[in-house]
Amino acid sequence: DIQMTQSPSSLSASVGDRVTITCRASQGIRNDLGWYQQKPGKAPKGLIYAASSLESGVPSRFSGSGSGTEFTLTISSLQPEDFATYYCLQYNSYPRTFGQGTKVEIK
Amino acid sequence: EVQLVESGGGLVQPGGSLRLSCAASGFSFSSYWMTWVRQAPGKGLEWVANIREDESEKYYVDSVKGRFTISRDNAKNSLYLQMNSLRAEDTAVYYCARGGLVPDYWGQGTLVTVSS
Numbered sequence: 159d160i161q162m163t164q165s166p167s168s169l170s171a172s173v174g175d176r177v178t179i180t181c182r183a184s185q186g187i188r189n190d191l192g193w194y195q196q197k198p199g200k201a202p203k204g205l206i207y208a209a210s211s212l213e214s215g216v217p218s219r220f221s222g223s224g225s226g227t228e229f230t231l232t233i234s235s236l237q238p239e240d241f242a243t244y245y246c247l248q249y250n251s252y253p254r255t256f257g258q259g260t261k262v263e264i265k
Numbered sequence: 266e267v268q269l270v271e272s273g274g275g276l277v278q279p280g281g282s283l284r285l286s287c288a289a290s291g292f293s294f295s296s297y298w299m300t301w302v303r304q305a306p307g308k309g310l311e312w313v314a315n316i317r318e319d320e321s322e323k324y325y326v327d328s329v330k331g332r333f334t335i336s337r338d339n340a341k342n343s344l345y346l347q348m349n350s351l352r353a354e355d356t357a358v359y360y361c362a363r364g365g366l367v368p369d370y371w372g373q374g375t376l377v378t379v380s381s
Contacts, residue, residue: 159327190366192366192367194310196310200373201360201371201372201373201374202302202310202360202371203371204367204368204369207366207367208367213369245309245310247310247312247367249365249366249367252324253312253324253325253326253327254312254315255312256309256310256311256312257309258309259309259310
């Protein structure tokens with residue numbers, strides 16, 4: 159199985175900060191990677207697919223990059239509604255696997 | 266509007282069975298792969314299984330193989346997850362989601378608790 163490792167596991171940031179989350183795959187997955195945002199008690203919401211393509215309706219402050227084994231999710235200017243947990247998902251092979259999550263908290 | 270509504274969760278004893286359902290509306294259900302994802306209390310997301318539009322392909326995470334069966338009824342716009350031989354570690358909120366690569370729409374989930 160492909161292991162997905164996110165870092166950091168949590169971070170504290172202020173409104174307006176630039177935030178970067180990294181996801182590393184245990185083997186190459188081309189660009190078969192998505193990012194999700196989850197708020198407490200809610201279902202995950204898709205942000206990005208194919209490593210860098212924004213889902214419809216997602217604000218442009220979110221961006222993704224990477225290919226192969228290393229990927230990043232960047233929030234260019236953190237907004238109050240962005241405090242949540244973020245997960246990466248690889249869909250290059252079965253079983254699909256998620257990263258362990260990165261919790262973004264208010265500083 | 267795309268809607269996915271899960272049902273069938275509840276409390277079950279270890280070794281018991283449960284069948285989850287997901288009612289889909291607002292899109293052409295028969296044209297999409299569908300996926301189940303679960304989340305144990307306070308833990309991260311775990312992909313469980315997915316199924317092709319015509320049921321010709323089904324995939325599972327190793328921990329549920331031989332115990333869980335994913336199926337669908339395109340005439341009823343419904344997705345199912347039959348769960349047998351349930352274990353304490355199967356306790357989780359189970360989400361159904363549209364799509365087989367990067368699921369885009371998700372239901373609100375149904376809680377399954379396996380406990381004596």
